[in-house]
Amino acid sequence: MEEIKIWGARIHNLKNINLTIPKRGLVAITGISGSGKSSLAFDILFEEGKNQYLRSIGILAGLDNEDRFNTMEGIGPTVAVRQNTIRLSNPRSTVGTKTGILNQLALIYASDGKALDENSEHLSPGFFLYTTADGMCLSCQGRGFxxxxxxxxxxxxxxxxxxxxxxxxxxxxxxxxxxxxxxxxxxxxxxxxxxxxxxxxxxxxxxxxxxxxxxxxxxxxxxxxxxxxxxxxxxxxxCTACQGRGSAKKRKKYSLAES
Ligand SMILES: [Zn+2]
Incomplete structure (x- = not known):
């Protein structure tokens, strides 16, 4: 499908509009202040793309579309980069954390991994998550910078x-x-x-x-x-302590078991 089609967009200032957005191109949404540009981009396109993707990998997410639009076609997984990212968002957020893929990867490492250091306890998923105290570089708190x-x-x-x-x-x-x-x-x-x-x-x-x-x-x-x-x-x-990886050093001690 080469287009995204939205019917009945109506959150915030949007007054029940229908529109078609071409894919594979750079599309700008313009309009006067308060006309609903951000609502369309973030509350409808981004939210729905994210929700559909999360549902497709088995994670229940977000609200139903009821209050935001009637139907939408052709949307894929979405990533939103908002203004003022330094001030407003968590700098540890990545596609991996936002989609939950990072957690799944950590589970795989924890269940199929093997500790190279025989004295260490069993592997916990936290070791592989730079967003947890176990797994993050303490110098930069997991940011990598x-x-x-x-x-x-x-x-x-x-x-x-x-x-x-x-x-x-x-x-x-x-x-x-x-x-x-x-x-x-x-x-x-x-x-x-x-x-x-x-x-x-x-x-x-x-x-x-x-x-x-x-x-x-x-x-x-x-x-x-x-x-x-x-x-x-x-x-x-x-960050010089983790060379920008954001993860704790001890992660080096572990590797995926050969199988
Ligand atoms: Zn660091």
Whole structure:
């Protein structure tokens, strides 16, 4: 079937519309704000494609179509990539976790696998799921990557002094007084000429009884939590502990039994 056909789409702002969407092409849905573009894409197309696929592999999923549309033809499995993925979604989500295939794979590994280390207990599916405490890399919590401050992006000018860095981040007078006690002697020093250990403290803070001191990382995190747009000064770095796999090291000890 070369088309997806939908009859009676009516969730949210959609007023009982019928439409045909060609397959094997890039199709854009356009319209004024509130016209139901996202409802059509996410609540109807994506939801129904996902639900049909999950039902086909024996997983009961989602709602019936009753409240969303009358009938649909030609839909295949769907994957949705939404806006603001960094903020809203779980970064461990993949096609494998969303569809449940990862769990099935873990069950197969756990039942047919053989522990190479004879002293270890029986295999649990959790060992093979990077989304569980047993199976995930603890350094990156299973993400395979982490976000780090991109200092070159944040402070591009080699002559910007430490004080100017704080002022550009709108550090309040109160915090500036605290910082002055610690780093006052470096306030006029260009950030990029700070001694390495001081630079590290300025960026990531010091820890006292597990409490992080006021630092650039905290300033940016506070700004992020207030909804300010700081994403561009972060860069994605591959986790060195798991080389980006997201899984715990111990998984290496196991392999599928030869049969
Ligand atoms: Zn990792």
């Amino acid at each position: 982490y976000y780090d401050i991109n200092l070159k992006q944040l402070i591009p000018d080699k002559t910007t002094s430490l004080l100017e860095v704080y002022k550009s981040l709108q550090v309040t007078d109160g915090f500036l007084r605290i910082l002055k006690k610690k780093y006052g002697m470096y306030f006029e020093t260009p950030f990029w000429e700070l001694p390495e250990d001081i630079k590290g403290q300025v960026v990531y803070g010091t820890y006292d009884n597990g409490k992080q001191s006021y630092c650039l990382e905290r300033i940016l995190r506070n700004a992020y939590e207030k909804g300010e747009d700081v994403e561009e000064v972060y860069e994605e770095k591959i």
